Amino acid sequence: MITELGHFALILALVTALLQSTLPLIGAQVGDRRLMALAGPAAAVQFALIALSFGALTWAFVTSDFSLSLVVAHSHTEKPLLYKVAGVWGNHEGSLLLWVLALSLFGGCAHWFGQNLPLRLKARVLAVQGAIGVAFLSFMLFTSNPFLRLVTPPMNGNDMNPILQDPGLAFHPPFLYLGYVGLSMSFAFAVAALLEGRVDAAWGRWVRPWTLAAWMFLTIGIIMGSLWAYYELGWGGFWFWDPVENASFMPWLIATALLHSAIVVEKREALKSWTILLAIFAFGFSLIGTFIVRSGVITSVHSFASDPTRGMAVLAILGIFMGGALTLYAAKAGDLEAKGVFSMVSRESGLVVNNLLLTVAAFVVFVGTIWPLVAEVLLGRALSVGAPFFDAAFSPFVVVLALVLPIGAVLPWKRAELSRAMRPFLPALVLAVAAGLLAWAVGSGRSTLGPLGVALAAWLISGALVDLWGRSGRGAFAARLSRLTRLPRADWGRVTSHAGLGLTIFGVVALTSWSVEDIRVVKQGESFTLGRYEITFEGIREEAGSNFTAQVADIAVKRDGQLIDRLHPAKRVYPFAQMTTTEAAIRPGVLGDLYVVVGDEQDGGGYAIRSYLKPFALWLWIGGVMMGLGGLLSLTDRRYRLAAGAARAKPQGVPTE
Structure with a gap:
């Protein structure tokens, strides 16, 4: 009875998503407030229905209900309770249910915490979320139904994949999915802005918390997966450049660029078209990751499924949403006039360099990941692209990014003097060079990568500290410390994340150079x-x-x-x-x-x-946690919460409908 209830709740969720994706959009077009107001309650109802369905499937796994085909294939009566619960999403069908649960959760949060959003914008954002829900709920119900019954239930199940029976893997997928799916909110805000033909500072402030939340979850998910690979697979590594690892890394790189680009939109109303494009591609790469995991076209130890039919369905969803969004972008991008102008040396320019490095790095990873498939289809050759290619092609971008990051974070807006900005960083530069030379001496010159990585890590960490100390103003030491305690959490979050990146780089080069x-x-x-x-x-x-x-x-x-x-x-x-x-x-x-x-x-x-x-x-994992913690600190800054940003934007003329 409970499983039938879960199945029926999924069908009702699909109907609700259909209403959410159409009626509010019509209302926004014709100016009908009643239709627009339906978007929020529909999002909340959709979340409640999918949560009910997820709870029903979880109950089936916990109670070992072997009348469900999915439970038979991925559970066993002797399995510990934690892994019975993890078995819910340790497979294709259940992971899709977790995917749509996360999607509906973000839609519900937009309703609950976005009360001060302009009604028309909110209706369009939730309508786009509803359309994504329609696509994936349909995909699940028609090709990957988790509630399929068996005529003759067996006495026991086949057990879950043993390498997934680990505490790290029990929590890794939920964090990763919250990151993947969270980028759908950035996508929805981008499409809604294109439909309205308007992107301004308020929009930049609204989109940042959602992107930041997705980036934070994705960071923690990637770090947990890397740690699991380190201690569970038994090969002593932490990253293999596996296609599925890359599938999570690519949207993380684009989301990082989007976070920094949205700052320019918020502060200077520049880079509008570029930021919209990043929001579209961030979610697009999440869908590409979903395709890689479920299509079987690229071999990976992480793949959930190898059904080409399911892969084609995901590819169709990717084509519809990316094609539609890019077509809309081509039609509307001309309306997004940039207002802010800036010189070659300015914080805006620093963020542009940051964006270019991150997006080109993501493209390099994409080419290396997808090239074996292209070579097989077009050239008829079986090729593999491994760690040597990625290490050689990706590392230069990390080096340049680490060099420019501390300076770019402190440059003034619009116009700056590089020599003046560099002065406070001279001690950090001396420390970085000294740390690199020390690493060279201790390592007896065996590795160039190790000392370079140590120097970059020291530069990032000390640069973050210089940035933090510079924001304490001038005066006595005690007074500056007191002002540091009153700094906005977003400043602490940025410094923590940048220092965490430095620690991560140090851990990576130490492991690869001196193991x-x-x-x-x-x-x-x-x-x-x-x-x-x-x-x-x-x-x-x-x-x-x-x-x-x-x-x-x-x-x-x-x-x-x-x-x-x-x-x-x-x-x-x-x-x-x-x-x-x-x-x-x-x-x-x-x-x-x-x-x-x-x-x-x-x-x-x-x-x-x-x-x-x-x-x-250990420093690698500490650095990753610090990056996630930095995202959390920034997310709790009231200036960047969605409601606070919208409330302040109202007096500036942002429409409420």
Whole structure:
């Protein structure tokens, strides 16, 4: 009964989305306030219905209702409760339901927190959201229904993919989807602005919180996925330039550019057409990511589905929304007159450089991701584009971006003197050069990338601190500290994110430049040395889990002859899923991680043991969290909340209908 209720709620949600996407749009066109006013309640009802459907599917997984085909394929009675819940979105159909739940949540939030938005603009924004809902609800109900029943339910299920049975992967997809889908709000605001033929400072202020929220969720989602790859897959890496990894990274790059471009619209009413275009492409790349994950046209360990029919449906949705939005842009872009003028040296120019670097970098990642498919279709050749291409093609943009970011953040609007702006940064520049030279000396010149990355990281972090201190004004030290505590949260958020980027760059270059790897066959009782550690293999024991069996290795770790830790890497066998996973054992530390993986038993006796020293790995994750925290701090600044921005815009003549 509950599952039927969930299925029926999805059908009603589709009907509601149809009404939301049409009636308010008609009302906005003809000026009917009653039709426009329907948009908000319709968005709230759609969210309630989809939440009910999602709750019903979750209940089916928790109670192991094997009358549902989806539960049979992705659950098992012996699976821990957390992974039963995660199994709801650990598959194609359930993840689509999570997708539309996030979409309806953003639409509901626009209704609940956008009370001061102009009625006509709000109606058009929610109508566009409703149209996206119609597309994906139809796609789900007609091709990927999560509530399909079985005539003869089995006694048990097939279990969830074992590599997804991890706490990090339980929370990674919801954050990632909130980021993907959140960009639909930026898209909706862009389309609504094109329909009205008007983009002004108030619009820039309205679109920023939604973009910032999506960017924050996407940042946390990417970091969680990278951390999961590091400790779960057992290969010691954190990023593989996998197509699905790139699918989340591309919209993140475009969203970052959009965030900075919207600042120019808000402050100077310039870059209007460019900002609208970025908003369209940010969501477009999210849809491209959805296509990559679900079409099977590009091989990836992360793919949810490999059904070309479903892939073509997503491609059709992408074509309709992107084609329609770009056609509207071509027709209306001429109406978006830029008012602000600025010189070659100004904050506007700095943000333009920022935008160009980020968008071209996203294009490079896109070409590298999609080229194997193009080569196969057009040239009939099977090609692969791996990490060497991406590292060589993407890294220069990161270097230039890191160099210009601290200066660009403090340049005055409209016109600036570069020499004057550079003066406060001289200590930061000296510190960055010194840090790079120190890294070169310590590394004995083995790597150029490492010292360069250390110098860039020091430049970004110290530059962020200079930026922060410069906003405290002049006067006594105590007075400046007091003023720092009263700075807007958006300033703290920007500085935190920029410093977090510096820490992330430091963690990346440290891991890629100075990691140490050791692979050998070790028999029970034998020891070997790795860096400052003495590692002793004490043996293998069998262990039973809730839905798996495991071979667990006991590893003793000594330093200077003293036992400091015991590690337990393992190989797990999931009998129902008939899969084996590798569980790495990690001894984390501020200066680096000791990372150990146990392999198969060898013919001559002993086991293959892979061990790594991963310097400063923790700093990468701290940097990513800091970037997300910076987004959260900025989002809580009342100046950039949607309602506050709209309320202040009213006296300036923004229409209320």
